[in-house]
Amino acid sequence: MQQKKSVSNICPAVAKTGDVSSCPYNDKCRFSHDVEAFKAQKPDDLVGECPFSRAEEPCPYGLTCRFLGTHQEGVSVGSIHASRNSSEMNVFSKDVQKLLWKNKMRFPKADAKLKALGLLKHANSKVKIPVDKEDDQIVLKNYDVVNGNGSTDLTDKDTELEKSATITENDVVDETLESNELPPLKKPKCVVSESCFIEAEDAGVMVVEKVVSESCKQTEADTTDDLVTPETDGSLKLHPREKKIIDFRDKLYLAPLTTVGNLPFRRVCKVLGADVTCGEMAMCTNLLQGQASEWALLRRHSTEDLFGVQICGAFPDTVARAVELIDKECSLDFIDINMGCPIDLVVNKGAGSALLMKPMRMKGIIEAASGTVDKPITIKVRTAFFEGKNRIDSLIADIGNWGASAVTIHGRSRQQRYSKLADWDYIYQCARKAPDTLPVLGNGDIFSYLDWNKRKAECPELSSCMIARGGLVKPWIFTEIKEQRHWDISSGERLDILKNFVRFGLQHWGSDTKGVETTRHFFLEWLSHTCRYIPVGLLDIVPQRLNWRPPSYYGRDDLETLMASDSAADWIRISEMLLGKVPDGFTFAPKHKSNSYDRAENG
Structure with missing residues (x-):
């Protein structure tokens, strides 16, 4: 004290x-x-x-x-x-957070759809969870659940992604709590825990079993006043083909990017010409547990006129319930489900690219999500899990029938991660096999307007191309594509872009000391990518390729040379030009230090 x-x-x-x-x-x-x-x-x-x-x-x-x-x-x-910033939307409500902590949020639309699909069973669970009730709050005791692989370590995995980051968006949202309010010492699992699902693959069907807390066993008549259900309307349910369609054709789509794809960076890209933006990938289990740091990833700025959120989950029930809650609480235009993330923490939980090996699980997730909300549901996939075993071409016709409004294909397998070049021939093959009603977008190695033109010309069936690492290294790629030119941008013009990021960051994370240092952290993460840019005026061969590893060089002025440095000490010098001296003892190591060339971790 x-x-x-x-x-x-x-x-x-x-x-x-x-x-x-x-x-x-x-x-x-x-x-x-x-x-x-x-x-x-x-x-x-x-x-x-x-x-x-x-x-x-x-x-x-x-x-x-x-x-x-x-x-x-x-x-x-x-x-x-x-x-803090009246231009930001999708601020997480403390009331909703408390209801999620207490397992008192209900999901009638999602549960009705899951029941109709046969993915929600009311049989008694084989796993018994001891429950303590104190002060009308349910606290789950520690327990082990055996999963399909025989392991018993799923209890603590839900928060591993949180522990991997040194600074998170939680720095923003935690301030919404009153000074005298503290979160409960133990947050309960969501109403139906992911770890309590067991798939009986030997029987050829998915048997879904759930553990329901006592607070959810009551009937409609016994529902208490503080048990909140998302609003329902009396209108007829729309068929997936009748939903609002987003025209992605020829739109410049900034990919959801882990760590660096934050709201200030997306604002920078909007200024430079991006048409579609998408939030960083959020885990459904963390959203349903009311984790403020995860909900912060769904923030939207008023300048993002075509905006989606990306979520990731391993089972239909968690995804459908997260989709229903997001649709109720957030302002957005579409919801993207990540089925291609290669990160081990995600794959080991059965989510991300692990779903590529379970097409029936993919079907259940897409059908449940698209049948729960009227917003378009898009998905993002890789070519396959294992190299040389592509399978999206065999699923592409079904994906549209399952309810997806669009699909983005990253032209690499999970095993390949970000090594080698993207397989655009395979992306073209999938786009040609896709039904006319399913827009297909390609992703991989777009780094100039010539790359964009080539991909579009070689496959007219392709609706658009998603821009990921190319936007990290040079966010003005959106301007280059729209103006059809190679922009020999000066160091002064690049510095102005960096100043915009800092201003947007201070507005988002705060102008106090904590906000300044959070802005500095994400600014340095971004600089670990921008240092790879080679000015057009110094190139012998134009344009630069994304997989080039240039030797050290001198720029046309001292600032350009400083911006080309791959040393964290020089990135810190640039940050001090805009955010003042770093605190005593300050050090920085980029999250993707050894992977800045090959792994932008954008799923």
């Missing part, structure tokens, strides 16, 4: 208003109310203006803003209810 009372941890309410009396907890508050002491130890302001200076509302960070000196007199601090 004494540590939290230190002057560096000033009360958020006091910081926003500058008024000690604004805190509703007074002396019981766990944070410091000493404004003068906080100002005395606060780091010097950064160079530049507050990223919220042009907003209609005052800066929501008030006294903690690192640009406090640029706040106008009389409006230097904001109201306690000031929004």
